[in-house]
Amino acid sequence: AVLLNAIADGANEYPKPEQVTYTYGTAGFRTLAIKLPSVLFRVALLAVLRSKRLEGATIGVMVTASHNPEPDNGVKLVDPSGEMLDPNWEHHATALANCPTTESLISTFTTLVSHLRVDLHQPASIVYARDTRPSGPDLIHALEAGFKAFGASVKVVDVGVTTTPVLHHVVKATNDKSGAYGKPTVEGYMEKMSSAFKTLVGNKGPLAPLYVDCANGVGANALTELTKYLGDIITIHPINTATSTPGALNSQCGADFVKTRQALPPSVQSAGYLSKPGTRGCSYDGDADRIVYYYLHENKGTFRLLDGDKVAVMVAMFFGDLIAKAKLEGDSKVKVGVVQTAYANGSSTKYLTSRNIPVTCVSTGVKHLHHAAQRYDIGVYFEANGHGTVLFSPRALQTLQEAKPTSPDSANAIKHLLAFSDLINQAVGDALSDMLLVEAVLAHRGWGASDWDAGYEDLPNRLVKVEVPDRSIFVATDAERKLVHPAGLQEEIEKAMAKVEMGRSFVRPSGTEDCVRVYAEAKSQVDVETLAKIVVDLVE
Ligand code: NG1
Ligand code: ZN
Numbered sequence: 001a002v003l004l005n006a007i008a009d010g011a012n013e014y015p016k017p018e019q020v021t022y023t024y025g026t027a028g029f030r031t032l033a034i035k036l037p038s039v040l041f042r043v044a045l046l047a048v049l050r051s052k053r054l055e056g057a058t059i060g061v062m063v064t065a066s067h068n069p070e071p072d073n074g075v076k077l078v079d080p081s082g083e084m085l086d087p088n089w090e091h092h093a094t095a096l097a098n099c100p101t102t103e104s105l106i107s108t109f110t111t112l113v114s115h116l117r118v119d120l121h122q123p124a125s126i127v128y129a130r131d132t133r134p135s136g137p138d139l140i141h142a143l144e145a146g147f148k149a150f151g152a153s154v155k156v157v158d159v160g161v162t163t164t165p166v167l168h169h170v171v172k173a174t175n176d177k178s179g180a181y182g183k184p185t186v187e188g189y190m191e192k193m194s195s196a197f198k199t200l201v202g203n204k205g206p207l208a209p210l211y212v213d214c215a216n217g218v219g220a221n222a223l224t225e226l227t228k229y230l231g232d233i234i235t236i237h238p239i240n241t242a243t244s245t246p247g248a249l250n251s252q253c254g255a256d257f258v259k260t261r262q263a264l265p266p267s268v269q270s271a272g273y274l275s276k277p278g279t280r281g282c283s284y285d286g287d288a289d290r291i292v293y294y295y296l297h298e299n300k301g302t303f304r305l306l307d308g309d310k311v312a313v314m315v316a317m318f319f320g321d322l323i324a325k326a327k328l329e330g331d332s333k334v335k336v337g338v339v340q341t342a343y344a345n346g347s348s349t350k351y352l353t354s355r356n357i358p359v360t361c362v363s364t365g366v367k368h369l370h371h372a373a374q375r376y377d378i379g380v381y382f383e384a385n386g387h388g389t390v391l392f393s394p395r396a397l398q399t400l401q402e403a404k405p406t407s408p409d410s411a412n413a414i415k416h417l418l419a420f421s422d423l424i425n426q427a428v429g430d431a432l433s434d435m436l437l438v439e440a441v442l443a444h445r446g447w448g449a450s451d452w453d454a455g456y457e458d459l460p461n462r463l464v465k466v467e468v469p470d471r472s473i474f475v476a477t478d479a480e481r482k483l484v485h486p487a488g489l490q491e492e493i494e495k496a497m498a499k500v501e502m503g504r505s506f507v508r509p510s511g512t513e514d515c516v517r518v519y520a521e522a523k524s525q526v527d528v529e530t531l532a533k534i535v536v537d538l539v540e
Helices: 001-012 037-053 087-099 102-114 136-148 166-175 186-201 217-230 255-261 267-270 307-326 346-355 367-374 394-402 406-423 433-446 451-452 489-498 525-539
Strands: 029-032 058-063 072-078 124-130 154-161 207-213 234-239 280-284 291-295 304-307 336-341 359-362 379-384 388-392 460-465 473-479 482-486 504-509 517-519
Touching: 001 037, 001 102, 001 136, 001 473, 029 359, 037 058, 037 072, 037 087, 037 124, 037 136, 058 136, 058 166, 072 136, 072 166, 087 102, 124 136, 124 166, 136 154, 166 186, 166 406, 166 433, 186 217, 186 336, 186 406, 186 433, 207 267, 207 433, 217 234, 217 280, 217 433, 234 267, 255 280, 255 291, 255 473, 280 433, 291 307, 304 307, 304 451, 307 336, 307 346, 307 379, 307 388, 307 406, 307 433, 307 451, 336 367, 346 359, 359 367, 359 433, 367 379, 367 388, 388 394, 394 406, 406 433, 433 451, 460 525, 473 504, 482 489, 482 504, 489 504, 489 525, 517 525
Parallel strands: 058 124, 124 154, 207 234, 207 280, 336 359, 336 379
Antiparallel strands: 029 072, 058 072, 280 291, 291 304, 379 388, 460 517, 473 482, 504 517
């Protein structure tokens, strides 16, 4: 009763706005920041319940709206393994967030406690962080008010202003009592990544300079931290680092801008950072869990995008070669696989399958990719937009650790594979760790950006957002490549696809925005525009 009273008192401070319905979606809760204080208070309650249910295992709470505009914010929970919240708990979050009154909140809370068999006497432990958004501090207050209702039985650690992947690392490392995953701090993470990077490229440096567009977000802080540990192996030039300039976050810069516009951020263009042929640039998104690379074509000066698909292909091919060099024999052989979504460029899928690299296609959203990647020994997963990482299975790690090298070459390959497993964030995709991964692979291959780009040519493609009165009538199947609803629409889309050479198109409702997305690709730019237009018309 003492607890319920304390929750009620706190909840009264953060009433739910009327006429707002919240959904815990692919990216947690995400909307205008002014609508979120009550949600943060209630998310705190759920985080505590989850931790208690898991006997005090540490749960993470991240306050961010990633690539969204500055007035937005959001919150998501991180499970003890460092992965996204168990999907079975998502609707409990939604239920708490939507209770219209304090009374109904208390009753829903009480029901959850018994239904989920939570022993309130268990301890609870939470770590939390936020990005640089101006709305962050107030939302963190609302979150903390939720923890306070439980009194001293809840242990909280404020990681402060940091990136989403750093928070995931801290959660995973805190829960790994063996200490093998590294120290559960920002410094611990930077140390782990940079020492693996040094093992991989220490004797190949200094690497060519790299320009990093930080989207004026929290990635700028993390990158400053990381460069302290990297020494002079690589010269990194951070740009768009104005984290306290109002309105700057994700504006005319960042991974989402670059991927959507297929162009340089104007700030990068006008400063001419990439004008020296072969110079590489990359862009993070607002919470630094996404990255895309680019450069300017040597002769034509045109923009060339190296997106998540290009990263996946380069990395998968490289690991395939490294495993061959390691000469792991027989049953213990380690195999590489790639996980993509329907948005992966058709050329990338064709490139991989024609080289006998298995490819799985799953629904949009990192959690789907992550789980599919866990089924490979070394699972490479990337969304075209730059979310992704590489997972090493426990079996693969054990095989590598126990392998008996047959030559100095194989010993080196094994050492490098293990160093890559330390360099790469095993909890979630990270722009910083992915950046070092790309740089290390390029250095090992002795490649510049155009060598990397030469593997395959992207098919011209188009992604269109269509606003419809009710997106819930669009129901997709087969890893979202086909529509089963509205009846008959899929047949029409297929007719349109058949009209153009190498035509492919699909339609699905967005999981993060109130819209339907239409994707089209074809052999020529003209055809892709035609195809996209027909399908958009069909949807409208
Ligand atoms: P939705 O809005 O469901 O398409 C978008 C991205 C996803 C993923 C999520 C989560 C596209 C086409 N979709 O999902 O890849 O990044 O946001 O942030 O890029
Ligand atoms: Zn993000």
